[in-house]
Amino acid sequence: MRGKVAVIGVGMIKFGELFEKSLENMIQEAYLNCLKNVDKGIDPKEIKAAWFGQWSGGFIGQGAQSGQSLASMIGNRNIPCTRLENACPTGGDTFRHACLGVASGMYDVVLALGAEKMRDKPSAESLGGAGGGGGAETGNHPAWMIGQGGPAIQAMHATRQMYELGYTMEDFARVAVKNHHNGTFCPYAHYQFEITLERVLNSPVICWPLHLFDCCPQTDGAAAAIVCRADLAKKYTSKPVYVLASNVGVDHNQLWDRNSFIEQLSTVRAAKGAFQMAGIKPSDVDFAELHDCFTNTELMNAEDVGFVRKGEAARKLKDGEFDMHGSLPINPSGGLKAHGHPIAATGLGQIFELVTQLREEADKRQVKLKNGIGLQHNVGGPAFGVSAVNILSRSP
């Protein structure tokens, strides 16, 4: 992968509860923003293939289902177009497939786009209807009782983090405080307001030990990236960003088959493979967008990716090392917590953030770059058994 693929343009829309926008509206806006972002210009006809990330398909009330829906929406029906679903890492994996399309030598320029309409149903239904917890995905199987969805599953991780690592509710809450602060600087973020530790801890308990403000919101959104052959990148942009690695890791499909609940082997495997692919170490990374669907998950991710040792994340966070101007900024975009989590758009939104930061166009939230390397990460699935990691760099 390294040296073969570059990102020449990224585009997204402001994430949020976009009741006034349909899935099609969001997709077209993100696509057009993405074309505009290619600073030396691109003829849309130069895009020779497209991957469309969408997690929920038709079953929570949005119309798009298969590849042809994206082809129609971008007005380009002469190219192969594939819909891809891979749980919460759908966005990260859609980007990976676009990269593989280019790295294989099959295409010169391709599009990766992810979009999700979460808010066409009440929030409880859009996740409950499609995710774990007795929804459609589980076929009403009695082994999955109602209620055993994302928050309950991450809460059981948090319980073990408290039990084994001595983490506290305050440790989790600090993630929310940091990410909300970062979100105030990001014009695309769903939430752009500060919160305090007290507000997190005084918010209602959703799934013990997780409070309301430990959970990411349900968000509508779309984001896209155009990737091309690395040697052609300068034709399209003066600031190409290169793909050093793009990987997916998996673990058991079922929660109860997993041994440890203070680590997610899907992330460990995705990150380890990605670092090998890139030929770099975790310490070479300047900043990261980690999948903070719940606050405790961000701490676990920082450890599983390899930035800090198991059990150290809470202290490093408290010491400010993961702040926007700390030694390793995590989620300068505001993360899923503040920026929002429109499933398939989430990963591509993180790619947008990486590219924007690496081009030093992130304005008030610009992090300090040393090696010019950023890392994007998602994790999800019924047992958090699938993870995507992409590593991008200013230099090839």
Next chain:
Amino acid sequence: MIGITSYGAYIPWHRIDRQKFAKAWGGFAIPGERAIAYYDEDSVTMAVGAAIDCLTDLDPATVDGLFFATTTSPYKEKLCSATMALALHLRRDIQTSDVTGSLRSGTTALGFALDAVKAGRASNILVAASDTRMAPPSGINEQALGDSAGAILVGKKNVIAEILDSYSVSDELAATWRSENDTFIRAWEDRMVMDESYSRVMPEVLSGVMNKCGLSPKDFAKVVFDPPGDVRRHGRVASELGFDATQLLDPAGIFMNVGLLGSAMPFVMLISALEQAEPGEKILFAGYGNGADAFVLQVTNAIKKLGARRGFSKHLESKHMMENYNDYLRWREIVPLDQARRPDRGPISVSAIWRQRKDLLGLWGIKCRQCQTPQYDNGGITTTPIRVCAVCGAVDDFDDYDFSRKKATVFSYTLDQLAPAPDPPSSVVLIDFEDGGRMLFDLTDRNPAEVQVGMKVEMTFRKVYFNRGIANYYWKARPIRC
């Protein structure tokens, strides 16, 4: 020798002080408390609980038949005993039958079991009687009834109480009834029912069986028969027949602590008597309901060898007092409630639950012969037969593994405040079974404040939900009861 070879009981953990009814509706409260089936319990799950207790230390494969006796079957059409047989790990080549419609369906089924063993059609028949009858809210019967189950194994080997003879009387009267369209029991005027039916039929059947055997009241150490709605009438029948108070298994204790238990009442009373019985004693036993069935039992030396079980007395002691009456209305779905803002459940796939009936209803998993890891599922959700070991990759090299009787320890948990649980918070536990295997379950019969990592739990058969007329049964974890 043919007779009872084992017994077991089940009383729900939840009890309510009858004062709560009077507090809600005004008026008079019967003294004492009653048992209330939890929202995930029904006649089937309680009968399974009693039957598991009855099969303690026994091999389920030796059971040749299962009779389920109830007036509150969750189905008008569909055999509950076939569901129960899978939960109990009984063989396939057995007789299963639901005996319903009468308060004496338990004693009637006991007679059927006796006949089957006598006739040589079966060596061991399990009879489980269970009821969750409902009376209209605010009436005295709402306070008086109780939910429970009792199970009796009839066989030829290791008989603890020989059944010497039996006698039945049939009597037409609409004393209590429920039509096809009734949720709650209806009852005719107490005094007429007791004067003209109970107080005539019960002496008739008891005298009938004594005459048949050439026995008289003084020959019996205990006389065990169920009371009518007015429990005092029970003692009057006994004394009129010439029994003295020391011979009587007084139902007042059960009535005061558990309630009137419908078709389970005679069984629970008999089990309570057998727990105290000495070898050589004779027990006169009867059940009433549109007539009556009576039996003469003789306790044998084998009763001293019967292994420890929870039975009536341990289940009676293991209880949790309900905080309010509203929970009863909610659990029994008596009043319509605000619906949780969650998507409707889709229809249950009958093909999916049929395909996986062994692992869903029986909680069977597998144990890999190569790496020795017990596992419940294999990548998908519970799809036996499993072909590939999730741990070591061995192919087609497994033994069946029974998780349902294993104890376990809570590895992690959460208390979900948002999930639409009938008794929030929804308590979800990841548990590690003794001897290996991890699984995710709902935790039932729990006090949320006491849930913690390391808590010891056991498995219990429950109704997960009811959807489009199908009761979906599965297993839950519960803190070890006693």
